[in-house]
Amino acid sequence: MKRFLVGAAAVAGLSAAALGSGSAQAADLGYGYGRGAPYTVNQPLNAYSWAGPYLGGTLGYQWGTVGNSATKPSGLVGGVTAGYNWQNGSPWVLGIEGDINLSGANDTFAPWKFSNPWFGTLRGRVGYAFNNILFYGTGGLALGGLRAETFGLSESHTAVGWTLGVGTEFGLAQNWTAKIEYLYVDLDSNNFVITGAKNDYRSGMIRAGINFHF
Incomplete structure (x- = not known):
């Protein structure tokens, strides 16, 4: 019984670690490719226009x-x-x-x-x-x-x-x-x-x- 409880605790720990890692990767993907992606332009935003x-x-x-x-x-x-x-x-x-x-x-x-x-x-x-x-x-x-x-x-x-x-x-x-x-x-x-x-x-x-x- 003791061995069963120790094994179950180990499996639960590994599952939590995997879920935490997956959540972090999903957050990174969301920032890099989703709505949170930084806005970039080809020219400086503060360029003076003479036109x-x-x-x-x-x-x-x-x-x-x-x-x-x-x-x-x-x-x-x-x-x-x-x-x-x-x-x-x-x-x-x-x-x-x-x-x-x-x-x-x-x-x-x-x-x-x-x-x-x-x-x-x-x-x-x-x-x-x-x-x-x-x-x-x-x-x-x-x-x-x-x-x-x-x-x-x-x-x-x-x-x-x-x-x-x-x-x-x-x-x-x-x-x-x-x-x-x-x-x-x-x-x-x-x-x-x-x-x-x-x-x-x-x-x-x-x-x-x-x-x-x-």
């Missing part, structure tokens, strides 16, 4: 020269900007951007005064992003006004041209970015009656901006 439309404003300083004139118009410049970026899971960012600006750039030499009261650009952008920091180059079409004044007479022309520039944009939050940018704008010459010459305007500018991304 989509945006709207913003800029403020800066412009300086330049007028062809066939000693004047060098300079002054504050500011405007509004709109654009769109494409980014397909890579650091490369492609975009298109347009802006319209009012300019206080003007200068007087002898009886002549020249000013660039406004200009606008339509540009492509190519950039490389380090998460929330974007370095880019930009270039495209430019359109602007050039105004000449002398002895109470004035004459204005609208000129087309081109623009090139570089900049850096910083992601402040998922919807807000700030940038600093250099642009060179070359507006073609027009025949001015009051100067008796062809006058153009070539300018550079440094400007800062802020954008809201939708």
Whole structure:
């Protein structure tokens, strides 16, 4: 009888151990392959996205020269900007951007005064992003006004041209970015009656901006 009780206790102990081991394995399988499996993605969840439309404003300083004139118009410049970026899971960012600006750039030499009261650009952008920091180059079409004044007479022309520039944009939050940018704008010459010459305007500018991304 004693041997029977000892044998039964041994069998019960082995059964309990086997059941405990099986339960642990089932729990492991449930965590690894069932509803408790950890969530993984191919890209970091905190990667900054530059894709989509945006709207913003800029403020800066412009300086330049007028062809066939000693004047060098300079002054504050500011405007509004709109654009769109494409980014397909890579650091490369492609975009298109347009802006319209009012300019206080003007200068007087002898009886002549020249000013660039406004200009606008339509540009492509190519950039490389380090998460929330974007370095880019930009270039495209430019359109602007050039105004000449002398002895109470004035004459204005609208000129087309081109623009090139570089900049850096910083992601402040998922919807807000700030940038600093250099642009060179070359507006073609027009025949001015009051100067008796062809006058153009070539300018550079440094400007800062802020954008809201939708």
